[in-house]
Amino acid sequence: MRMCPGTLNGLSVTGDAENQYQTLYKLYDRCEVVMGNLEIVLTGHNADLSFLQWIREVTGYVLVAMNEFSTLPLPNLRVVRGTQVYDGKFAIFVMLNYNTNSSHALRQLRFTQLTEILSGGVYIEKNDKLCHMDTIDWSDIVRVRGADIVVKNNGKNCPPCHEVCKGRCWGPGPEDCQICGFEFPLKTLKLILSHTLPMASPSCLVTKTICAPQCNGHCFGPNPNQCCHDECAGGCSGPQDTDCFACRHFNDSGACVPRCPQPLVYNKLTFQLEPNPHTKYQYGGVCVANYNFVVDQTSCVRACPPDKMEVDKNGLKMCEPCGGLCPKACEGTGSGSRYQTVDSSNIDGFVNCTKILGNLDFLITGLNGDPWHKIPALDPEKLNVFRTVREITGYLNIQSWPPHMQNFSVFSNLTTIGGRSLYNRGFSLLIMKNLNVTSLGLRSLKEISAGRVYISANQQLCYHHSLNWTRLLRGPPEDRLDIKYNRPRRDCVAEGKVCDPLCSSGGCWGPGPAQCLSCRNYSREGVCGSDACARCAHFRDGPHCVNSCPNGILGAKGPIYKYPDAQNECRPCHENCTQGKTHLAMAGMVGLPVALLILGGFFLYWRGRRIQNKRAMRRYLERGESIEPLDPSEKANKVLARIFKEPELRKLKVLGSGVFGTVHKVIEDKSGRQSFQSVTDHMLAIGSLDHAHIVRLLGLCPGSSLQLVTQYLPLGSLLDYVRQHRAALGPQLLLNWGVQIAKGMYYLEEHSMVHRDLALRNVLLKSPSQVQVADFGVADLLPPEDKQLLHSEAK
Numbered sequence: 080m081r082m083c084p085g086t087l088n089g090l091s092v093t094g095d096a097e098n099q100y101q102t103l104y105k106l107y108d109r110c111e112v113v114m115g116n117l118e119i120v121l122t123g124h125n126a127d128l129s130f131l132q133w134i135r136e137v138t139g140y141v142l143v144a145m146n147e148f149s150t151l152p153l154p155n156l157r158v159v160r161g162t163q164v165y166d167g168k169f170a171i172f173v174m175l176n177y178n179t180n181s182s183h184a185l186r187q188l189r190f191t192q193l194t195e196i197l198s199g200g201v202y203i204e205k206n207d208k209l210c211h212m213d214t215i216d217w218s219d220i221v222r223v224r225g226a227d228i229v230v231k232n233n234g235k236n237c238p239p240c241h242e243v244c245k246g247r248c249w250g251p252g253p254e255d256c257q258i259c260g261f262e263f264p265l266k267t268l269k270l271i272l273s274h275t276l277p278m279a280s281p282s283c284l285v286t287k288t289i290c291a292p293q294c295n296g297h298c299f300g301p302n303p304n305q306c307c308h309d310e311c312a313g314g315c316s317g318p319q320d321t322d323c324f325a326c327r328h329f330n331d332s333g334a335c336v337p338r339c340p341q342p343l344v345y346n347k348l349t350f351q352l353e354p355n356p357h358t359k360y361q362y363g364g365v366c367v368a369n370y371n372f373v374v375d376q377t378s379c380v381r382a383c384p385p386d387k388m389e390v391d392k393n394g395l396k397m398c399e400p401c402g403g404l405c406p407k408a409c410e411g412t413g414s415g416s417r418y419q420t421v422d423s424s425n426i427d428g429f430v431n432c433t434k435i436l437g438n439l440d441f442l443i444t445g446l447n448g449d450p451w452h453k454i455p456a457l458d459p460e461k462l463n464v465f466r467t468v469r470e471i472t473g474y475l476n477i478q479s480w481p482p483h484m485q486n487f488s489v490f491s492n493l494t495t496i497g498g499r500s501l502y503n504r505g506f507s508l509l510i511m512k513n514l515n516v517t518s519l520g521l522r523s524l525k526e527i528s529a530g531r532v533y534i535s536a537n538q539q540l541c542y543h544h545s546l547n548w549t550r551l552l553r554g555p556p557e558d559r560l561d562i563k564y565n566r567p568r569r570d571c572v573a574e575g576k577v578c579d580p581l582c583s584s585g586g587c588w589g590p591g592p593a594q595c596l597s598c599r600n601y602s603r604e605g606v607c608g609s610d611a612c613a614r615c616a617h618f619r620d621g622p623h624c625v626n627s628c629p630n631g632i633l634g635a636k637g638p639i640y641k642y643p644d645a646q647n648e649c650r651p652c653h654e655n656c657t658q659g660k661t662h663l664a665m666a667g668m669v670g671l672p673v674a675l676l677i678l679g680g681f682f683l684y685w686r687g688r689r690i691q692n693k694r695a696m697r698r699y700l701e702r703g704e705s706i707e708p709l710d711p712s713e714k715a716n717k718v719l720a721r722i723f724k725e726p727e728l729r730k731l732k733v734l735g736s737g738v739f740g741t742v743h744k745v746i747e748d749k750s751g752r753q754s755f756q757s758v759t760d761h762m763l764a765i766g767s768l769d770h771a772h773i774v775r776l777l778g779l780c781p782g783s784s785l786q787l788v789t790q791y792l793p794l795g796s797l798l799d800y801v802r803q804h805r806a807a808l809g810p811q812l813l814l815n816w817g818v819q820i821a822k823g824m825y826y827l828e829e830h831s832m833v834h835r836d837l838a839l840r841n842v843l844l845k846s847p848s849q850v851q852v853a854d855f856g857v858a859d860l861l862p863p864e865d866k867q868l869l870h871s872e873a874k
Contacts, residue, residue, distance in 0.1 A: 085115020170199030411437030486520030498529030518589030
């Protein structure tokens with residue numbers, strides 16, 4: 080599918096008719112999908128527009144105005160989406176296509192396969208020679224109810240539609256009909272097919288007027304079972320999503336889909352979103368694997384939105400969030416710029432700038448104003464626009480600064496001075512004659528790539544003496560510093576204007592732990608600190624954060640035992656304690672035994688109740704209904720008659736027969752009862768098992784054949800699951816399964832139960848991450864006094 084860009088020129092053109100034709104040819108030759116608007120304006124009468132015949136879809140609008148050619152050949156155009164509309168409401172706009180001084184004029188729009196306009200209306204007016212437009216049922220084509228349809232003042236004395244078209248056509252021939260092909264009689268269909276038509280069959284002329292109500296306006300026949308797929312637009316040749324003539328939403332390699340394959344898909348085994356190897360991106364109405372544009376989430380776009388920036392990721396150009404202010408480069412001042420200094424006339428141009436291409440100069444004519452050039456004084460508050468600047472490629476020259484601002488903290492985020500262009504005698508950083516500045520405040524500056532540093536005649540400036548400038552200067556540091564005539568070091572020290580103790584020997588830009596060139600201990604969000612955190616993640620032992628309080632650690636006077644209090648502060652245990660504690664020493668020694676006694680009593684009570692319930696259940700299963708029901712909602716059974724199982728009785732002879740049955744002489748078969756009793760006991764043993772990794776026996780149904788009722792696990796056996804998902808099984812999942820099976824088998828061993836048939840077929844899945852061991856009649860009860868079970872069955 081070949082896609083091409085549309086235009087947005089309206090009625091404006093560049094050049095004459097020949098130049099306009101060449102532009103159309105370059106844009107739309109063999110184009111199938113116009114990504115935008117199809118605008119055909121001021122084209123001459125001899126223009127060959129046959130190259131337009133391949134166009135099947137226009138995403139915007141179709142504009143045809145002030146042309147002289149006779150026929151517009153768009154025989155394969157099926158859908159106009161109308162994502163953009165002309166004059167605010169029209170998806171098709173055709174007007175003034177004739178020459179008043181000659182007979183050249185537009186006579187036919189060959190839109191024979193146009194069946195759908197998804198958004199927007201139709202305007203066709205003042206085309207003196209254009210015929211048959213008033214015969215078209217535009218309401219059948221326009222999707223939006225109430226859309227404007229204006230068709231008037233066009234050609235007169237036009238030939239009628241062909242007789243097979245039933246009065247609705249795009250032209251005079253039988254191939255120009257709008258009416259659906261399957262309504263035509265057989266003789267008419269043969270007549271249509273005898274012509275060289277652009278469509279594959281007459282069924283492609285189906286319109287929503289002909290469709291059954293169930294088809295929602297899209298069908299390939301008149302019957303209710305001949306509806307198009309819901310994702311089709313413009314008709315179809317069959318019911319599948321691959322049979323659509325055009326797609327309602329997106330075309331994915333010939334199939335119409337509601338959305339393109341997403342970058343992330345959910346893995347049901349790992350319960351995580353994972354990269355989709357079949358990812359495609361939206362480009363207009365098409366899903367593409369890659370394209371010569373930038374990708375924003377799931378779509379191809381020409382440029383990233385304002386809050387994102389373009390990055391290369393896995394070979395693709397992606398739009399990623401800026402994580403703050405997006406990079407913005409701005410022109411600087413001074414040499415090579417139209418501005419000599421920052422002033423009130425240009426400071427608004429530095430809003431949101433992150434990189435200065437060139438230099439920044441701050442001169443007295445900029446701050447105090449320039450009467451000669453009628454530039455007013457600069458509002459000092461506007462200097463805060465430079466807080467976003469991270470890099471200056473040239474130099475920074477500050478020779479004038481507002482008196483009330485005692486540092487240059489507006490550049491607190493400046494990290495790099497490039498020095499690609501230098502001031503005067505090779506300076507990349509020049510600060511001079513700022514009488515009220517007490518500190519530099521350039522807390523983020525990490526590099527001066529080239530040039531010299533000149534800091535002079537700042538009478539109140541301190542802290543600069545402490546800086547290790549060699550950490551900032553790239554290249555040889557010799558003869559690159561010229562720092563003089565500032566506040567003497569001794570005066571600064573006498574006034575306490577020195578670096579914070581948390582700063583390293585590298586010095587600082589000003590007072591406080593936030594102005595250090597580097598930290599003595601550690602930095603938290605740009606502020607130096609000791610190891611005394613504001614809040615510990617676990618426990619605090621004195622000034623230190625620790626994972627646990629000391630418990631028996633050898634100290635200067637013996638082992639140290641501490642316990643955490645309510646504020647997670649480690650407190651020393653009583654001197655008489657030899658182990659750690661949780662609260663006060665005496666309270667701990669008295670309270671712990673009491674707590675153990677209470678827990679022990681509760682455990683014994685709970686275990687007794689559980690044993691009683693098990694015994695009651697066993698009696699219920701062995702004897703049928705009891706006199707006192709287990710469930711209060713059930714009826715009590717006071718009948719003392721016994722219920723015999725069929726294996727317990729042996730029939731000897733017939734004593735007689737009647738209408739309602741036959742009477743047999745029977746004797747009680749002890750062996751059958753014992754056999755049934757042993758099987759029942761065995762099943763009751765299984766029924767008493769209750770574990771997360773053992774399949775639970777819910778009940779049993781006695782009869783001629785004993786039936787067991789267990790939990791239903793829809794995922795089936797582990798053997799079948801492993802065979803079906805062999806390629807997707809990771810080592811962690813296999814290890815988890817093994818641990819769960821081992822836990823289940825250990826539980827069986829604890830309850831004197833032998834499985835004897837452990838295999839993948841007897842392990843069932845409750846979920847992809849949880850397995851349960853199944854035992855259907857192969858386990859045997861092993862009395863506690865037995866130590867071995869001999870098994871001779873061949874495997």
